[in-house]
Amino acid sequence: MPLQRLGRLLLSRIGCDCPLCGARVAGARLCPGCEADILAAEPGAPPRCPRCALRLVRGTACCAACLGVPRSFARTVAAFDYQPPADALILMLKAQRRLSMAPVLARLIAAAIARDGPLPPDVLLVPVPAGRASLRRRGMNPAAEIARGLAAELALPLGRGVLLRRREAPRQTGKNRQARRRGAVGLFACAGGVQGRHVAVVDDVMTTGSTADAAAGALLAAGAAGVTVLVAARTP
Ligand SMILES: [Zn+2]
Numbered sequence: 001m002p003l004q005r006l007g008r009l010l011l012s013r014i015g016c017d018c019p020l021c022g023a024r025v026a027g028a029r030l031c032p033g034c035e036a037d038i039l040a041a042e043p044g045a046p047p048r049c050p051r052c053a054l055r056l057v058r059g060t061a062c063c064a065a066c067l068g069v070p071r072s073f074a075r076t077v078a079a080f081d082y083q084p085p086a087d088a089l090i091l092m093l094k095a096q097r098r099l100s101m102a103p104v105l106a107r108l109i110a111a112a113i114a115r116d117g118p119l120p121p122d123v124l125l126v127p128v129p130a131g132r133a134s135l136r137r138r139g140m141n142p143a144a145e146i147a148r149g150l151a152a153e154l155a156l157p158l159g160r161g162v163l164l165r166r167r168e169a170p171r172q173t174g175k176n177r178q179a180r181r182r183g184a185v186g187l188f189a190c191a192g193g194v195q196g197r198h199v200a201v202v203d204d205v206m207t208t209g210s211t212a213d214a215a216a217g218a219l220l221a222a223g224a225a226g227v228t229v230l231v232a233a234r235t236p
């Protein structure tokens with residue numbers, strides 16, 4: 001038995017605590033109650049923009065940002081909005097470096113895909129590469145950890161090193177949409193291997209969509225047939 005499968009099997013036999021409520025669960029996952037709460041839309045929550053997963057103003061079919069500037073990606077699946085209580089899962093992975101949160105978030109994205117509609121067959125999963133500073137700070141790339149969990153969860157191929165950073169981006173935190181967009185242009189290059197394939201770009205959080213758009217642009221320029229974005233959380 002491959003080591004990774006053996007590891008997962010062992011983990012599934014060991015009792016863990018649900019990271020949100022502390023209930024005893026089998027393996028690194030949320031308890032069924034927390035998982036259902038996170039994946040269910042809040043009562044009365046408007047539907048999401050099909051392209052970027054932003055919550056829509058009632059009665060509109062697409063968000064103003066996607067109408068204003070066409071995006072390179074066709075669809076975004078977001079498991080939950082980046083707000084309490086689910087945002088804690090992202091913080092545990094990124095700020096506390098709890099790697100066991102990566103498969104938890106991957107499971108939620110897989111469940112969101114089952115909830116929202118299937119991906120094109122044989123889609124290639126490609127994580128957004130981390131910047132050098134954040135790699136140094138965290139010692140890992142959260143997007144790559146989630147993509148690895150998702151590849152195992154969905155039995156899909158994982159493209160490592162497909163996307164490369166061409167330069168270091170200025171820190172995006174606190175910037176407005178236009179500044180983030182300018183900062184992300186030309187950020188990525190594609191090393192190849194995507195010709196004619198559908199690619200799913202994996203990231204932890206989507207804020208304005210500028211990073212995902214730059215990644216999708218590089219993949220399409222390298223011949224990808226289409227790009228979907230998969231994120232654990234969408235900034236509302
Ligand atoms: Zn729970």
Ligand SMILES: [Zn+2]
Binds near residue numbers: 052054
């Ligand atoms: Zn949109």
